[in-house]
Amino acid sequence: MPTSHPSGWAHADGALSHNRPGGPTWLREPSDPNEIVPLLWSSTAEKTDGVLSVGGVAVTDLLEQEGSPAYVLDEADFRARARAFKDAFAAYDVFYAGKAFLSTTTVRWLAEEGLHLDVCSGGELTVAERAGFPMARIGYHGNNKTERELARALELGVGRIIVDSFGEIERLERLTTGTDLRARVMIRITAGVEAHTHEYIATAHEDQKFGFSITSGDALEAVRRVHDAEGVELLGLHSHIGSQIFDSSGFEVAARRVLALHARVSEEIGVEMAEMDLGGGFGIAYTTQDDPSDPAQLATEMSRIVEHECKALGITEPRLSIEPGRAIVGPAMCTVYTVGTVKEVALDGGLVRTYVSVDGGMSDNIRTALYDADYSATLANRISVAAPVLARVVGKHCEAGDIVVKDEFLPSDIAPGDLVAVPGTGAYCRSMASNYNHALRPPVIAVRDGKISVVLRRETEDDLLATDVGA
Structure with missing residues (x-):
């Protein structure tokens, strides 16, 4: 992680140093930026004519109904991963990490799949209690x-x-x-x-x-x-x-x-x-x-x-x-955003970085800023024949370090109104989400067999002001 700086890590020397034309050394320019890498996505994720679907639900339809941004949770994938650990470690007790992501819905899934549950606060224990989880299978x-x-x-x-x-x-x-x-x-x-x-x-x-x-x-x-x-x-x-x-x-x-x-x-x-x-x-x-x-x-x-x-x-x-x-839960969830602004910024040495601003950011995924974590992304609402360009997906918050994906190749014709999906956001993204800049936390929407269900609803401005005694 870059050296600490009083104005935030993004101001430190070397913090934004992925400036070579191809990005970091491990990142390769894709032959087709419309394709997804299966390893990074939940098992039911796929693209048809450029439109990403998860659990048989097109993300374009999901966001039209539930709004943007949204966490999309693949129930079948979540359950399959839980079963895979339980079956592989059959002689062990397998404890799911409540701190990664917790809701009464997912706790009931865990109970049905026969897993144990780790909690580390009174609030997490309350969620387990409300969900009817067997207390004998809880570690505190x-x-x-x-x-x-x-x-x-x-x-x-x-x-x-x-x-x-x-x-x-x-x-x-x-x-x-x-x-x-x-x-x-x-x-x-x-x-x-x-x-x-x-x-x-x-x-x-x-x-x-x-x-x-x-x-x-x-x-x-x-x-x-x-x-x-x-x-x-x-x-x-x-x-x-x-x-x-x-x-x-x-x-x-x-x-x-x-x-x-x-x-x-x-x-x-x-x-x-x-x-x-x-x-x-x-x-x-x-x-x-x-x-x-x-x-x-x-x-x-x-x-x-x-x-x-x-x-x-x-x-x-x-x-x-x-x-x-x-x-x-990590691979079982992705986050889908809507693009608002696309900006090209000239760098030293004649390099150019394309900044793709979305309608979320560090309030729904703090891990990039906190841990210097790497993520991937894909255009999720259409197919593109444009050449790929090295891009940085950033949020809407008033922070230079408000970065969602530091480096990714996206189609060069990406534009306002497009959807961008980020895989691997099931762990610690919603659970560490905040109301920074008074942002409203996105919903968690479960998908399975072409159907959607709300796990956690989208916050409202009434939720935001509920603890403000002067409002």
């Missing part, structure tokens, strides 16, 4: 759970609480002592393994806010305290090494360290822990430079790692859990 994350949040989780009977600090262990003991409540917990461990991803989403190295360090001895001490706490049941250890991970190499090192601690707990404390969570955070394809592994391959590799390490340590394999992260 978070590094700063309040006593009120923990009390509610215990009263609802959540399946496990992932403890993150000594203070949290003390809170749970206070809440359960002298009551019929019982806290079933896993202890989050920092294994000292850093995933090769953006610094902000590599969460297992030592200098970070999550978990108990193995190397400092805090992890073993946390196990002792949980074991001694009244009303607190120790299920096992939890490890998470990051997000947008494409292979199992990091998990091999993490599993070795966490299983070694698992064995020490048995030897030194005399506790046989029945479970272990290896995290996940598996990657998806945002652009053609990404090459994610399929669930079956990941399951084979991770199961082999655990089996090998347990044999080497002479211990029984615990029941395992994984957390696929964005890998279920």
Whole structure:
């Protein structure tokens, strides 16, 4: 990510440096800019005469009915990805990441597909409760759970609480002592393994806010305290090494360290822990430079790692859990925008960049500005015979860093009124969306078999002013 600048990252040296005629080195000029790359899209996405359809619904028809911009959620694809992880990791519990995208509709889909659910706030827990999700299949994350949040989780009977600090262990003991409540917990461990991803989403190295360090001895001490706490049941250890991970190499090192601690707990404390969570955070394809592994391959590799390490340590394999992260909902959703302004800007060296401004931006997808994330895009409403041009898709907000897609080849005749669709926006886009510049958050529209249904409706100006007591 570019060096910090007080006016925002886009002002920093090198922030907007993709200025060569062909864009970044991995981006190739397409032979036909009307085609879509299947790897980047949900399974039902296709183009007919240049018009993108998802779930049998043309996005032109969808936006005519529901307005622009809109998140388009492919229900069949979402369910298929959920089933693929459940089937591949049949001996594991598979936890969907509520923080990636959560609604009562998708929670009901997860319940029907037999998955578990991770939540990390009282609000996410409320969504699960409203949807009727089985509380025994919920894991509650978070590094700063309040006593009120923990009390509610215990009263609802959540399946496990992932403890993150000594203070949290003390809170749970206070809440359960002298009551019929019982806290079933896993202890989050920092294994000292850093995933090769953006610094902000590599969460297992030592200098970070999550978990108990193995190397400092805090992890073993946390196990002792949980074991001694009244009303607190120790299920096992939890490890998470990051997000947008494409292979199992990091998990091999993490599993070795966490299983070694698992064995020490048995030897030194005399506790046989029945479970272990290896995290996940598996990657998806945002652009053609990404090459994610399929669930079956990941399951084979991770199961082999655990089996090998347990044999080497002479211990029984615990029941395992994984957390696929964005890998279920991320590819299942795209965002469709309407073009408002097209502008050519001269750059140094005689280069020209085409800026395509759309009716959304960082309020519905902050990831490009926040993580310097890459996305792809396609013209979605018509076929074009014009030559491709290197373009930058930007939003309508009053920020130089309001960029949706940094570099993409689009037809050179792209014009106001055209539709542009961005794939891979299911994870963290709607869940991190904001009302910046008092923008209204777009709806989430599910599509399947030619039918549409509203998952989250479009915000209105009345919604915007609902908390403004002076309005």
